Amino acid sequence: MPAGGALMWAAKAAAAGRTWLILGVVLHQSAGSPPATGLQVALDRSRRLIDAVRESLDSVVAAQGVSEQGRRTATASGTRPCEAGSAHHVC
Numbered sequence: 001m002p003a004g005g006a007l008m009w010a011a012k013a014a015a016a017g018r019t020w021l022i023l024g025v026v027l028h029q030s031a032g033s034p035p036a037t038g039l040q041v042a043l044d045r046s047r048r049l050i051d052a053v054r055e056s057l058d059s060v061v062a063a064q065g066v067s068e069q070g071r072r073t074a075t076a077s078g079t080r081p082c083e084a085g086s087a088h089h090v091c
Contacts (some may be wrong), residue, residue, distance in 0.1 A: 004031035005038025011050045015057040016066055023054050 008025045026049070029041040 001034060002035055002038060004033070005029035005035070005040070005042030007039070007042040007044050007046050009050070011053075013050075013054040013057050016061045020057060020061075022050065024049055024053075043078065 004027070006025070006027045006029070009023070010080065011024075013020050013022055026042050026045050029045060030038045033041075064086045
């Protein structure tokens with residue numbers, strides 16, 4: 001029995017004046033179906049995930065307080081700013 005479609009992907013999205021790298025994976029899509037069916041379902045669901053992230057990224061970045069320079073703005077809770085080029089998507 002086939003395990004189902006799986007896909008690891010990377011996409012880019014623009015928000016807060018910069019480009020963000022989005023990484024994701026979908027697993028076990030339509031298990032038990034032919035491999036081509038599982039792959040198509042994995043592709044379709046990945047597209048939906050990418051679209052949803054792109055649509056919500058501006059509000060998520062704004063809520064996290066990240067500026068165009070990629071630094072988190074100071075908050076009342078004392079969060080420290082991120083260094084530019086940090087490996088974290090939002091520090």
